Amino acid sequence: MLLILINTNYEDALSHLLRDLGDENALAITNDAIITWKSRASVERGLMSLKEKIISKVSGEGDVEFSYALIELSDDQLGSLRTMIRDALVRLDRETYRHIDSIRNRLDRISEKRLETEMKFLNKRFNSLMLLHNKFKVMTPDTEKMIDLMRELRIMLGKKR
Known part of the structure; x- marks a missing residue:
């Protein structure tokens, strides 16, 4: 790395x-x-x-x-940065959580086209973030909350369509 x-x-x-x-x-x-x-x-x-x-x-x-x-x-140097990596991932988890929550709260008031655009962006961001979590082997309670909320949003979208 x-x-x-x-x-x-x-x-x-x-x-x-x-x-x-x-x-x-x-x-x-x-x-x-x-x-x-x-x-x-x-x-x-x-x-x-x-x-x-x-x-x-x-x-x-x-x-x-x-x-x-x-x-x-080196592996040792990367290990020394582990706390900083974890903190950066938690920050991204929280930003993504807020974005997911925002879409979820506006689901009934948002146009289909706007929803499609926001979900495309959100899915890309979510998938990239999950790849980062897997690469660094870091999972936190914030990550779990974000994954659960994303799952809930996808279920709500399935019911809406």
């Missing part, structure tokens, strides 16, 4: 890189650190793409800051 450390004044850097790597292939453990199991070459391509984006966005606005480090993690 690789640890990517990023230092930049471009505030969308992390989300850009996560999108480029794929939500199911990387986890942001802090605002400037990502863990991924993609190949070093694909991570470097993603970082070069990010660098080009930063230069095009920030040029003319002043100084551009962008530096990064790629660190190959």
Whole structure:
């Protein structure tokens, strides 16, 4: 696994890189650190793409800051980051739980087209999150609550259709 450390004044850097790597292939453990199991070459391509984006966005606005480090993690080093990984997954679980709950609470008032769009996004996010949980072998009570609520939402959708 690789640890990517990023230092930049471009505030969308992390989300850009996560999108480029794929939500199911990387986890942001802090605002400037990502863990991924993609190949070093694909991570470097993603970082070069990010660098080009930063230069095009920030040029003319002043100084551009962008530096990064790629660190190959040993099993011991990965184990040392376990608490941070768990905390990041709990945060994502809670965000996803709120999104599921929001859709569930609006189910009767939402148009079919809007519901289809939101469910497509939610299913992608949920599946990516479950892949992350499986990759890191982390399950928490928040994860269980989120899975149960997603199951309940899918049952409600089945009854609605």
